[in-house]
Amino acid sequence: xxxxxxxxxxxxxxxxxxxxxxxxxxxxxxxxxxxxxxxxxxxxxxxxxxxxxxxxxxxxxxxxxxxxxxxxxxxxxxxxxx
Amino acid sequence: xxxxxxxxxxxxxxxxxxxxxxxxxxxxxxxxxxxxxxxxxxxxxxxxxxxxxxxxxxxxxxxxxxxxxxxxxxxxxxxxxxxxxxxxxxxxxxxxxxxxxxxxxxxxxxxxxxxxxxxxxxxxxxxxxxxxxxxxxxxxxxxxxxxxxxxxxxxxxxxxxxxxxxxxxxxxxxxxxxxxxxxxxxxxxxxxxxxxxxxxxxxxxxxxxxxxxxxxxxxxxxxxxxxxxxxxxxxxxxxxxxxxxxxxxxxxxxxxxxxxxxxxxxxxxxxxxxxxxxxxxxxxx
Numbered sequence: 001x002x003x004x005x006x007x008x009x010x011x012x013x014x015x016x017x018x019x020x021x022x023x024x025x026x027x028x029x030x031x032x033x034x035x036x037x038x039x040x041x042x043x044x045x046x047x048x049x050x051x052x053x054x055x056x057x058x059x060x061x062x063x064x065x066x067x068x069x070x071x072x073x074x075x076x077x078x079x080x081x082x
Numbered sequence: 083x084x085x086x087x088x089x090x091x092x093x094x095x096x097x098x099x100x101x102x103x104x105x106x107x108x109x110x111x112x113x114x115x116x117x118x119x120x121x122x123x124x125x126x127x128x129x130x131x132x133x134x135x136x137x138x139x140x141x142x143x144x145x146x147x148x149x150x151x152x153x154x155x156x157x158x159x160x161x162x163x164x165x166x167x168x169x170x171x172x173x174x175x176x177x178x179x180x181x182x183x184x185x186x187x188x189x190x191x192x193x194x195x196x197x198x199x200x201x202x203x204x205x206x207x208x209x210x211x212x213x214x215x216x217x218x219x220x221x222x223x224x225x226x227x228x229x230x231x232x233x234x235x236x237x238x239x240x241x242x243x244x245x246x247x248x249x250x251x252x253x254x255x256x257x258x259x260x261x262x263x264x265x266x267x268x269x270x271x272x273x274x275x276x277x278x279x280x281x282x283x284x285x286x287x288x289x290x291x292x293x294x295x296x297x298x299x300x301x302x303x304x305x306x307x308x309x310x311x312x313x314x315x316x317x318x319x320x321x322x323x324x325x326x327x328x329x330x331x332x333x334x335x336x337x338x339x340x341x342x343x344x345x346x347x348x349x350x351x352x353x354x355x356x357x358x359x360x361x362x363x364x365x366x367x
């Protein structure tokens with residue numbers, strides 16, 4: 001039976017050690033605004049769009065390599081467990 | 083223990099030890115002995131800056147040309163490289179190593195002493211540029227980074243301190259006459275330019291500090307907090323020199339040098355933290 005994943009929490013857990021808790025929270029909110037949802041409404045189906053929304057921001061703040069690593073991590077933890 | 087933490091511990095211990103040695107010598111032996119410690123601290127700072135320059139180049143090379151971080155770290159690397167040249171020039175003056183053909187020509191000597199001093203100005207412009215690029219890049223992400231009213235108040239306070247240093251500029255010129263007795267007036271003008279740029283850097287650092295606070299912790303804030311400490315220490319060096327030079331010239335030179343050591347150490351720490359971040363992005367799985 002698939003395990004429900006709180007995607008909002010997954011993204012926060014991955015981003016906060018790097019970007020800080022406030023930036024992580026805001027980054028999720030901004031990515032959610034693009035798909036017209038709140039962080040609490042995120043589902044695994046939204047993962048590709050959320051990742052696409054986070055990419056430019058992470059690329060600017062962390063650089064290409066680390067941004068790619070972070071997005072992979074979110075994808076693995078979020079999508080992999082579903 | 084991470085490389086950055088180890089470096090921080092070593093640099094802090096060095097600063098405390100050198101302070102103790104300086105005060106001990108000045109109080110117990112003589113002022114010239116204290117000056118010797120100040121020059122030793124200068125040499126130590128130079129070594130830290132050399133390492134920081136090499137590491138900054140390595141960090142820069144990890145980013146693609148189109149990335150904002152590449153521009154930021156290119157400017158930081160140029161800042162450190164040009165500053166290193168300026169510091170090496172100063173080392174030749176401090177340790178009587180000025181090339182004979184320069185010392186023998188009045189015009190060349192004046193250029194070497196007064197003109198090449200503006201390498202510091204050039205390097206400070208690169209530091210300023212890096213901070214501006216970083217601030218603009220962060221704001222372009224759409225994240226709600228903004229300076230607060232109290233930050234503008236602090237900027238005003240820093241600017242007032244710079245004006246106070248401006249008022250003490252006569253003392254700075256006297257101090258310059260002591261070590262080489264050449265072109266004291268040019269030295270005075272240079273110091274004023276340096277204080278103005280240093281103040282601008284300190285103000286930009288206050289903005290960066292606010293953004294780092296607004297991040298709410300994290301590795302990236304750790305990098306930029308270290309840059310902020312470096313920028314503030316850099317500006318403080320001029321203020322300390324201006325404030326102390328009238329009453330205690332050896333102390334003025336020492337505490338200016340101590341500020342610059344803190345600057346170099348903090349910058350080194352920022353680079354090491356940034357390197358750890360980039361390595362996290364490159365290490366396998």
